[in-house]
Amino acid sequence: MCSGFPALFFAVAYNNPRDSWSQVVPIRLRLLRERFVVFFGKGSYGRDTLINTLGVLFAAVIPVAVLPILSRLYSPAEFGLFGVFAALVGLGTIASTGRYEAAILLPEEDDAAVSIACAAFLFLTAFVSALAIIFTLAYFIGVGSVRAHSALIGLGVIAVAFSGCVQILLSAAIRKRVFAKVSFARFCAALVSAFLSILLGASTQYAEGLAIGVTAGYAVCALILSRVVARQYGGVSLPDRAAIYGQVKRYRNFPLFSLPSDFSNTLATNLPVLFFSxxxxxxxxxxxxxxxxxxxxxxxxxxxxxxxxxxxxxxxxxxxxxxxxxxxxxxxxxxxxxxxxxxxxxxxxxxxxxxxxxxxxxxxxxxxxxxxxxxxxxxxxxxxxxxxxxxxxxxxxxxxxxxxxxxxxxxxxxxxxxxxxxxxxxxxxxxxxxxxxxxxxxxxxxxxxxxxxx
Incomplete structure (x- = not known):
């Protein structure tokens, strides 16, 4: 049995040999156009994947592109301190939301999704507050390592707060499939981070310059995504305490099972940097x-x-x-x-x-x-x-x-x-x-x- 283009050619040629080529080409082009529209049309998975992948790619290219500059502004020792900073911020980010942000995509109703997001924000607020209290107590008690790197640790707490916000807002935005705006937020964050890292490196050459750049990138991304999410969920009213508690109970497996699993994986990934330091x-x-x-x-x-x-x-x-x-x-x-x-x-x-x-x-x-x-x-x-x-x-x-x-x-x-x-x-x-x-x-x-x- 023939299929695809050969079948189409023989069918048309048999019915009208004289006009076969004039009919085959337009039909084939129309079929290709229809397939393209199905795969890359508005709202299609192919279009969403392409936009999201390009956004991730562009956001990732910027930090790599500026590395030849940063490597000549910051010493290996300063990069080492920044590596520890980034590893600890990554671990803090995983734990900061209780992994409730991963559940935002699951319910059918937006009301439930907003309740889950509120639960994640409450978890984030409690976690960051605890970090801030621990850091403050350690500083005033006089823990040597905390005082020696107080600026980096303080920036780390702020970075965890903004990074946690990004994770929650990102899930809410992806739920609405606004991938172009998500890509724009990622691109702006990478651009701001690279610019500040270079600017501060030219003047200070300390690891704090790299840390400020990353933290500012998280802040910019959170700001852009917050505006996007506010527009997408503008018609949804804020949930009451009972609604939030109901979703916390409904998705309690995320902090119970997903959080330990994801945290252990992230810890394993960052262990080399922590051990080397x-x-x-x-x-x-x-x-x-x-x-x-x-x-x-x-x-x-x-x-x-x-x-x-x-x-x-x-x-x-x-x-x-x-x-x-x-x-x-x-x-x-x-x-x-x-x-x-x-x-x-x-x-x-x-x-x-x-x-x-x-x-x-x-x-x-x-x-x-x-x-x-x-x-x-x-x-x-x-x-x-x-x-x-x-x-x-x-x-x-x-x-x-x-x-x-x-x-x-x-x-x-x-x-x-x-x-x-x-x-x-x-x-x-x-x-x-x-x-x-x-x-x-x-x-x-x-x-x-x-x-x-x-």
Missing amino acids: TFFGSAATGYLTMFQRIWAGTSIMVTGLGETFRQRAATERQQTGNFNRTMRVTLLPLVLLSVVLCATLVLLGPKLFEVVAGVEWREAGVYGQILAPFVCLQFVASPVSWSFYIAERLKLLAVWQLALLVSFSLSLFVGSKLFSAQGTLAVLSCVGVVLYAIYILISERISREENKVS
Whole structure:
């Protein structure tokens, strides 16, 4: 049986041979136009994905593009302090909302979504207030490390507050599918952050300049998103205490289960920076932070692919009972690209960092050589990580994340006691390769399971 263009050609040619070409081309063009409208038309998933991916890409390109400037304004030691700041802010952000913001997308009614958002804001207010009280008490009691870095810690509390607001407002905006405005907010935040980091670096060259830039970026993003959300939910009245409590009770599993799981995963991701700052000093931490920031710009390429994988895999599972075909189609290009990236890091890492960031950052390229197999497997695993959510294997995911946290903690502790910074990274890289190889294999196996809740 013929299908697609051949079938269309023979059908038209048989009915009217003399005018076949004049009819085939317009019909084919019309079909292509209809498919384009269906996939990229207003409100379509393809259009939303494209806009969202481009927004994330542009927002990620800016910090990477200014790194050659920042690396010549800030020393490795200052980058190391900033790396610790960013790691702690990331951990604080995960905990700050109780993960209630993830539930904003779930209810059908906007009233319920607003109630969940209010619950998240209340959780955020309590969390930030507790941080501020602890910081104030530690400062006046005279805790040495707090007083020595009081400016960075104070900025960290403010950054957690604004970052938590961004997470809540972002979920509310995505619920309304205003992806263009979300992309604009991300772009403005990245632009402001980069501008202030360069401006303050030219005048002070302290880690506080980088921290102020990031904090200001969160503030700008929160301000823009708050205006967007206010317009989208303008017709919804503020909920009363009973409505908020009802949603808190309804979605209590998010702080009970999702929060510990996500926090442990984020902690495992940031453990290398925290360990390095303790055992190897701020300069070594700065080299690691520089590599992570540049690699983050590279790995942003898979963000859009991950979103597309989630949609296609979920659809295939509904239709066929599994999503192994989508998994195989996704894994092949990822593996090929990761091999190229790994070879580039191993062969040219130090030279690339020397050219891009300056001679004093060559060590960051050496770190990249050591971590290349590990981070490239992470690169492959990132998009297919949605397999656990699609198949509802959250308990299995939680077990793996706990294993990741424990394994990383042990490898970093043992490495820091027995080896140098490079040796510790080698131990971490070996452990990471094993864990993420298992992760990818489990994801592939899950994709072959029949459609069932477990």
